[in-house]
Amino acid sequence: METPPILQILNKTGAMLKGDHFVYSSGKHGDVYINKNDLFAFTRACCAAGKLLAERFSKTDVDTVAGPAMCGVLPAQWTAFHLSNQQDKEVYGIFAERDSEAAFVFKRGYDKFISGKNVLIVDDIANSGGTLKKFIQVVKAAGGNVVAAAVLVNRNPKNVTADFLGAAFHSLADLEFPAYDAADCPLCRQGVAVNTTVGHGKEFVDKRELQSAMKHG
Numbered sequence: 001m002e003t004p005p006i007l008q009i010l011n012k013t014g015a016m017l018k019g020d021h022f023v024y025s026s027g028k029h030g031d032v033y034i035n036k037n038d039l040f041a042f043t044r045a046c047c048a049a050g051k052l053l054a055e056r057f058s059k060t061d062v063d064t065v066a067g068p069a070m071c072g073v074l075p076a077q078w079t080a081f082h083l084s085n086q087q088d089k090e091v092y093g094i095f096a097e098r099d100s101e102a103a104f105v106f107k108r109g110y111d112k113f114i115s116g117k118n119v120l121i122v123d124d125i126a127n128s129g130g131t132l133k134k135f136i137q138v139v140k141a142a143g144g145n146v147v148a149a150a151v152l153v154n155r156n157p158k159n160v161t162a163d164f165l166g167a168a169f170h171s172l173a174d175l176e177f178p179a180y181d182a183a184d185c186p187l188c189r190q191g192v193a194v195n196t197t198v199g200h201g202k203e204f205v206d207k208r209e210l211q212s213a214m215k216h217g
């Protein structure tokens with residue numbers, strides 16, 4: 001099978017990490033990690049990713065592309081840029097900020113680009129899909145007509161679906177690979193060192209060392 005273009009982009013920027021021992025934000029462990037922060041530093045790669053999304057929606061009537069801050073900001077902006085060029089009109093690119101851990105809010109007067117508009121929602125990577133689902137509700141509550149939600153990569157294609165989100169849904173690539181609870185992690189069992197540079201490996205290792213010190217102290 002040919003590698004989807006978005007994964008080629010991630011590979012090229014070095015954002016796609018494999019063959020190591022990672023701790024994800026869910027607390028689970030696995031050997032593949034997408035370091036999206038490394039994608040955002042490469043403007044041409046970000047631009048190309050936005051173009052791929054814009055091509056998917058070239059026949060859709062979109063007024064505004066909206067993303068959740070922080071990681072949806074740049075993909076939403078680049079998608080809006082390419083839609084504007086393709087359709088030769090101004091397609092707005094905006095974002096909502098976290099008000100608290102639980103909620104997003106449109107500040108800066110950006111709600112005027114949502115109310116009564118056809119809104120395409122863009123985020124970088126879907127894991128649990130929880131952020132995307134919340135964000136769709138925020139856009140609807142602000143009076144936006146959600147035409148679709150889209151991500152660069154869906155890490156959880158079995159669960160993150162149009163049904164789950166309550167909106168049409170597209171991903172440029174579905175990428176499923178095993179994630180283990182720490183207690184069942186084969187990499188831990190084999191004594192493979194945890195990557196403490198990306199993801200939540202450092203917290204995991206610090207905690208493990210503290211627990212071990214308490215047990216032996």
Ligand SMILES: [Zn+2]
Pocket residue numbers: 021029030182185186187188189
């Ligand atoms: Zn592990």
